[in-house]
Amino acid sequence: LQNGILGGIIKDSVYLLQYPPILGLIFHPLSFLPFNIAYYIWTLIQLGLIIWLIILLNRQFSRWTKKERILLSITILAFWPLSITILLGQFSLILLICIVHIYIALNNSKKVNAGVWLALMIIKPQAVLILGSITLNKRYIRAAISAGFTFLVMVFISTIMYGYLSWYKYGLMLISSGNQYRDFGFVPGIEYTLRGLLTGIIGNSQSQLINSMSIIFLFVGIIFTWLLWLPDIPPGNPSFELRFSFITVLSVFLSLHLYPHDSLILVFPAVLFYDYLRQMNYPRRLYSILILCSPFIFFISAYSNFYIFGVIRPQVLLILLILVWMIRYLILDYRNGNSSNSIRTVSVDSV
Numbered sequence: 364l365q366n367g368i369l370g371g372i373i374k375d376s377v378y379l380l381q382y383p384p385i386l387g388l389i390f391h392p393l394s395f396l397p398f399n400i401a402y403y404i405w406t407l408i409q410l411g412l413i414i415w416l417i418i419l420l421n422r423q424f425s426r427w428t429k430k431e432r433i434l435l436s437i438t439i440l441a442f443w444p445l446s447i448t449i450l451l452g453q454f455s456l457i458l459l460i461c462i463v464h465i466y467i468a469l470n471n472s473k474k475v476n477a478g479v480w481l482a483l484m485i486i487k488p489q490a491v492l493i494l495g496s497i498t499l500n501k502r503y504i505r506a507a508i509s510a511g512f513t514f515l516v517m518v519f520i521s522t523i524m525y526g527y528l529s530w531y532k533y534g535l536m537l538i539s540s541g542n543q544y545r546d547f548g549f550v551p552g553i554e555y556t557l558r559g560l561l562t563g564i565i566g567n568s569q570s571q572l573i574n575s576m577s578i579i580f581l582f583v584g585i586i587f588t589w590l591l592w593l594p595d596i597p598p599g600n601p602s603f604e605l606r607f608s609f610i611t612v613l614s615v616f617l618s619l620h621l622y623p624h625d626s627l628i629l630v631f632p633a634v635l636f637y638d639y640l641r642q643m644n645y646p647r648r649l650y651s652i653l654i655l656c657s658p659f660i661f662f663i664s665a666y667s668n669f670y671i672f673g674v675i676r677p678q679v680l681l682i683l684l685i686l687v688w689m690i691r692y693l694i695l696d697y698r699n700g701n702s703s704n705s706i707r708t709v710s711v712d713s714v
Contacts, residue, residue: 381536381620384521384529386454386486391524402452409449412456413440419463420631424638434655435634441658443665444627454486455627463631465494466607469506470598478509485514489621490628493614496585500592555626555678556618563674577619584617591693602696604639608632609689616682623665626678629685633657636689650688657681 393401417436424432439445448455461480468477478498484491498507522530551573552562558577565573588610596603611632615621621628633654640647664677671680 381533382486383488383533384525385517387525387529388517388521405452406449409452409456412460413445413449416456416460416463419460419467420634423463423467424634427638427641438655438658439630442627442630443658443661444624445630447624447665448627451624453624455625458484458487458490458625459628459630462494462611462628466631466635469497469503469607470603472598474503474506475509477503478506478511479513481506481510482513482517485517487621487625489618490614490625492581493584493588493610493617496588497592497610499589502595503592551620553623553676554621555615555623555676555682556621557616558619560675560679563670563676574619577617581617581619584613588613601639601642604635604642605689605692605696608635608639609686609693611635612682612686612689616686623678626661626682629682633685636685639692645692653681653684 393404396404417439420435420439421432424435427435444455447453461484464480465477468474468480481491481495481498484494495507495510497503498510518530551558551570552567553559554562556577557580558573561573561576591606591610596606609632612629615626615628618625637647637650637654639645640650660677660681670676
């Protein structure tokens with residue numbers, strides 16, 4: 364059936380979609396429609412989400428100049444992962460909007476709202492682990508409780524509709540899929556993650572070693588995120604922006620399974636880090652050039668087999684550069700102290 368719908372583009376196997384039963388609550392109404400009509404309706408919904416995203420970001424960064432906000436919108440629309448998300452009908456755009464709302468909610472001390480948006484990201488659990496570890500700190504406990512309660516409600520409703528075995532089978536699929544390399548649509552080597560980087564360096568034959576190393580680094584990332592959010596960083600402080608942008612990029616890089624279109628998540632932390640540099644009046648021209656070039660880098664690299672040093676995809680190198688850039692300012696922020704409630708008043712200059 365799947366190969367019939369997709370025109371036989373997947374040979375010798377099926378494309379295994381590992382989504383929780385909760386996702387059925389969203390698409391159940393569309394299942395009553397013909398395939399083509401359902402696809403067009405979902406595409407229209409995706410286009411509506413793009414408009415929502417642009418409006419959200421323009422409101423969030425309303426203090427920017429008009430030129431900056433126009434460049435922001437154009438860069439997002441030109442970003443290859445957005446195009447492929449629409450083409451494939453994927454959920455990366457939903458995840459991105461959830462992350463934006465989590466930040467807005469936390470930045471406005473609305474922890475219950477943040478928890479609800481965090482729970483909605485369960486459609487891709489691998490994208491939640493590091494972001495969710497923020498709530499391990501006691502000052503965010505209400506967000507954790509809200510996320511847990513919202514998740515249980517969704518589990519309860521989906522269990523009534525699809526049965527408890529749907530969750531059991533989903534768990535089995537998650538366990539078995541971790542060992543799949545180049546089968547059922549699992550190709551870790553194309554991911555813009557640590558797992559994808561290790562696959563390029565070590566090779567598919569060392570899948571067990573790669574999985575073990577990826578899991579270890581993921582747990583290290585969770586612990587590091589918890590420690591990073593231990594200090595009392597008040598919302599509205601630039602340090603809050605810096606930390607949130609860093610852990611969001613880290614959550615993408617250390618994810619155990621995120622395909623190239625999911626790198627759309629990187630849009631918000633990249634923009635948020637720019638806003639941090641802007642508020643603190645730090646040099647940002649070079650970073651701006653890097654971000655403005657990223658749509659071209661992602662587009663060209665997506666349709667070529669070019670690897671830096673034969674093992675590193677250009678997109679992965681770009682993500683690593685952004686992480687290193689952020690770590691530099693995290694260290695500087697730590698040395699300067701991060702408990703101040705004040706925000707520097709800076710003059711607006713051009714990109």
